[in-house]
Every structure is written in C-alpha cells, then in structure tokens.
Amino acid sequence: MLKEFSQGVNQNLSKRSSPQVLTKKDLLSKLSILAISARYDNSCSSSGARRESHPYGLGNTHLSGICHTWSADGRCISLLKILMTNICINDCKYCVNRIKNDVPRAILTPEEIAYLTVEFYRRNYIEGLFLSSGIIKDPDYTMELMLRAVKLLRKKYYFNGYIHLKLIPGASRELVAEAFLLADRVSSNLEIAKEENLKCLAPQKSFSLLYTPLRIVRELYKEKNLKTPASTQLIVGATPETDKDILSLAKELYQKKLVRRVYYSAYIPVNEDKDLPAINEPPFLREHRLYQADWLLRFYGFSLEELFAEEEFLSLEMDPKLAWSLRNLHFFPIELTKADYWELVRVPGIGPVSAKKIIRARKEGPLTEESLKKLGIPLKRAKYFITLRGKPLFKTTKFSEKIIKNQLVETQLNLFKELSVYADCSL
Numbered sequence: 001m002l003k004e005f006s007q008g009v010n011q012n013l014s015k016r017s018s019p020q021v022l023t024k025k026d027l028l029s030k031l032s033i034l035a036i037s038a039r040y041d042n043s044c045s046s047s048g049a050r051r052e053s054h055p056y057g058l059g060n061t062h063l064s065g066i067c068h069t070w071s072a073d074g075r076c077i078s079l080l081k082i083l084m085t086n087i088c089i090n091d092c093k094y095c096v097n098r099i100k101n102d103v104p105r106a107i108l109t110p111e112e113i114a115y116l117t118v119e120f121y122r123r124n125y126i127e128g129l130f131l132s133s134g135i136i137k138d139p140d141y142t143m144e145l146m147l148r149a150v151k152l153l154r155k156k157y158y159f160n161g162y163i164h165l166k167l168i169p170g171a172s173r174e175l176v177a178e179a180f181l182l183a184d185r186v187s188s189n190l191e192i193a194k195e196e197n198l199k200c201l202a203p204q205k206s207f208s209l210l211y212t213p214l215r216i217v218r219e220l221y222k223e224k225n226l227k228t229p230a231s232t233q234l235i236v237g238a239t240p241e242t243d244k245d246i247l248s249l250a251k252e253l254y255q256k257k258l259v260r261r262v263y264y265s266a267y268i269p270v271n272e273d274k275d276l277p278a279i280n281e282p283p284f285l286r287e288h289r290l291y292q293a294d295w296l297l298r299f300y301g302f303s304l305e306e307l308f309a310e311e312e313f314l315s316l317e318m319d320p321k322l323a324w325s326l327r328n329l330h331f332f333p334i335e336l337t338k339a340d341y342w343e344l345v346r347v348p349g350i351g352p353v354s355a356k357k358i359i360r361a362r363k364e365g366p367l368t369e370e371s372l373k374k375l376g377i378p379l380k381r382a383k384y385f386i387t388l389r390g391k392p393l394f395k396t397t398k399f400s401e402k403i404i405k406n407q408l409v410e411t412q413l414n415l416f417k418e419l420s421v422y423a424d425c426s427l
C-alpha cells in the first residue's frame with residue numbers, strides 16, 4: 001500500500017504547489033516509523049496484526065498504519081493510525097518510544113499530517129484519522145502541534161471525517177477544550193490500574209496528571225448533559241493488578257462518566273527492565289475475558305461482586321457469564337415464556353439482541369423451538385439453561401456443572417483461537 005500511495009503522492013506533488021516539504025523518501029520513512037510506533041495503542045481498536053500474505057492476494061495488515069473502529073451508527077470504519085512523533089521526553093518502561101530507547105525517530109509536521117490524511121482519504125483507504133504522539137518539548141507544545149494538524153484538516157481541507165485525538169496529559173485546559181471541539185473522539189490513557197504501579201513503570205506520570213484531561217472533557221460535556229466522547233486504555237499484565245482491580249477502576253470510570261469506553265491492552269514486551277515481567281507471550285486471552293466482563297457490567301446488569309465471588313481473576317477456561325452461571329445453577333433453568341429481560345440476558349448464549357427478540361416474539365404468538373431458531377436465537381449454549389413451557393431443551397435428566405462444562409468449555413477455547421486476530425502475532 002505504501003508503494004502505491006507513494007506513486008500517487010509523487011504525481012500529486014508534481015501537480016500541486018503544496019506541501020513542498022514532502023519527498024517520497026522522507027514521507028515513506030517517516031510514515032513507516034510512526035505507524036509502527038502507534039501500534040501499541042489500543043484505544044481506537046486494532047491495527048498492525050501480522051498475517052501471512054499471498055503474493056497475488058488482496059490486502060495486507062502488516063505495518064500499514066490502518067486500523068478500524070466503529071462509528072455511532074455501527075459501521076466499521078478505517079482510520080489512518082499514526083503518531084505525530086515517536087520522540088518523547090518521558091521514560092515509560094513499557095513503551096517502545098521511551099527516551100532511553102535507541103530507535104529510529106521521526107516527526108511529521110502538521111501540514112504533512114493533514115496532507116497525508118486527505119490523500120489517504122481521497123484514495124478511499126481511510127475514513128478518518130487517529131492521531132497520537134510522544135511528548136516533544138512539553139505537553140502544551142505537543143498538543144498545539146497536533147491541534148494545528150486537526151485545524152488544517154477541518155478548516156483548510158474541510159475534512160468532515162472521523163478524528164480521534166489523543167489528549168496529551170499536562171496540556172492546558174484551553175488546548176484540551178479545543179481538541180474536544182475539533183475531534184469526534186478523544187482519549188487519555190491511564191495505562192496502569194493502581195497508581196503505585198504506574199509510578200514504578202512511568203515515573204513522570206501520576207493519576208492526577210492522567211485524569212485531568214478526562215475530567216476537563218467530562219465537565220465540558222456535563223454542561224450539555226451528553227455522554228463524554230473520551231476513552232482510555234489499561235495495560236493488562238505489566239503489573240500485578242488482578243482482573244478485579246482492573247475492572248473496579250473501569251467501573252468507577254464508567255460510573256463517574258469520565259469515559260465512554262475502557263480499552264484493555266495485553267502487555268506486549270518491547271523493552272527489558274527489571275521492573276517488567278518476563279513473559280513468553282502477551283496475555284491476549286486475559287484481555288479478551290476482561291472485555292467480556294466489561295460488557296457484562298455495562299449491558300447485562302452484572303455486578304463486580306457477582307463476577308468475582310471466589311477469585312480475583314476471571315477464568316481463562318470459560319467466559320465470565322458461563323463461569324457465573326455454573327457457580328449459580330440454582331438460578332436456572334429460566335422459563336423462556338415468562339422470564340423478564342434481565343433474567344434472559346443472564347442465560348449463556350442470550351445477549352441483549354436475542355432477549356429483545358424473545359420478548360417481542362412472545363407478544364406475537366407462542367414460542368416454539370422452531371420459532372426460536374427462525375428468530376436466529378443461538379440455542380447451542382442456551383439450551384442447558386432454559387425451559388420452554390416447562391420442558392428442558394437439553395435432553396438429559398442430569399443438569400450438572402460437569403456435563404455443561406464438558407460440552408461448552410473446549411468449544412469456547414477453540415473458537416477464541418480460531419477467531420483471534422492475535423493468534424499469529426509474532427513479537
């Protein structure tokens with residue numbers, strides 16, 4: 001993609017007078033450095049996974065700088081995901097861009113960022129921009145440069161596409177407010193769930209510093225009684241926090257309406273340091289379980305205490321709803337013709353969409369196994385936990401944890417491996 005793009009840039013450079021700063025060599029080397037550096041930020045979803053590519057195949061996920069996110073109407077959109085610069089004055093031990101690392105460094109000017117975004121957009125490669133940055137000189141200076149790029153996009157190029165802007169901790173209230181007005185989404189990464197561990201790995205950071213941009217955005221939105229457009233990222237497995245610690249912080253952030261979304265990012269070792277854990281592979285399955293539990297807290301009416309009745313870590317063997325169900329078999333079976341919405345969404349395999357369909361279908365006629373199938377209700381997992389007019393859908397006289405576990409757990413783990421975009425991610 002970079003090759004194709006560079007041909008286009010060369011043609012355009014000969015046709016246009018600006019920006020003169022770009023040459024093919026500069027642009028490509030900067031772009032590849034800064035797209036790679038941006039890979040470790042999950043707070044706008046995925047990018048940079050590696051996959052074997054066929055020489056005649058279409059597409060490529062490797063080092064492209066393109067990631068995907070979801071728009072308000074549920075569409076999947078492609079974003080150009082880059083750092084303005086990977087130069088940074090900070091020394092966060094988990095970060096590839098820490099000041100101590102001897103890595104190639106680059107910086108894109110605001111004009112280059114705006115130009116690149118527009119050119120990618122015109123070629124239909126992307127629909128928006130995710131712009132983050134290391135901290136160059138000081139937070140205000142960095143934020144000002146990023147804002148200049150966004151202002152150019154909005155005001156010079158009339159770019160109406162999606163922009164996600166990373167808020168630089170320590171930037172002034174005025175600059176954060178400006179970012180909030182220009183971008184569709186903003187984020188500030190809290191990174192580590194407990195402050196003492198954050199201090200150990202990122203000596204220049206503190207909770208008060210990292211929380212401030214989120215609080216400013218919340219205050220600005222509160223006046224309009226709107227949901228904040230902010231998100232944050234928590235790293236999983238770099239420090240000893242339990243899943244309960246991580247989700248307790250996430251719950252607090254949601255309750256205080258400081259973020260719309262918490263992203264969990266499996267710790268990927270990129271540096272060696274005595275304070276970092278020695279791990280063979282990133283805890284992607286743990287990250288996946290945290291996302292599942294996060295959804296249960298936000299959309300399924302589960303409490304933190306229910307998810308962590310016995311352990312401080314979620315089961316890796318099975319998803320948190322199935323784990324809760326097996327600990328609470330007395331809650332089941334649920335009678336599909338009578339259960340309310342909140343009872344239905346507790347059934348493994350039935351989510352909010354299926355629960356609503358069942359409730360709607362009950363008003364329209366009698367529920368049968370056939371009608372459930374026609375509605376697209378997945379019964380593979382649910383059948384162990386439900387009855388239909390008093391009759392179980394699971395044909396056995398025994399309803400035990402062992403039987404259900406045997407039937408479901410292995411399938412779940414295999415499915416995760418099959419679906420995991422990270423399965424072949426080499427580090």
Ligand code: SF4
Binds near residue numbers: 088090097099202
């Ligand atoms: S502030 Fe820390 S995490 Fe962010 S780019 Fe600099 S070293 Fe990396």
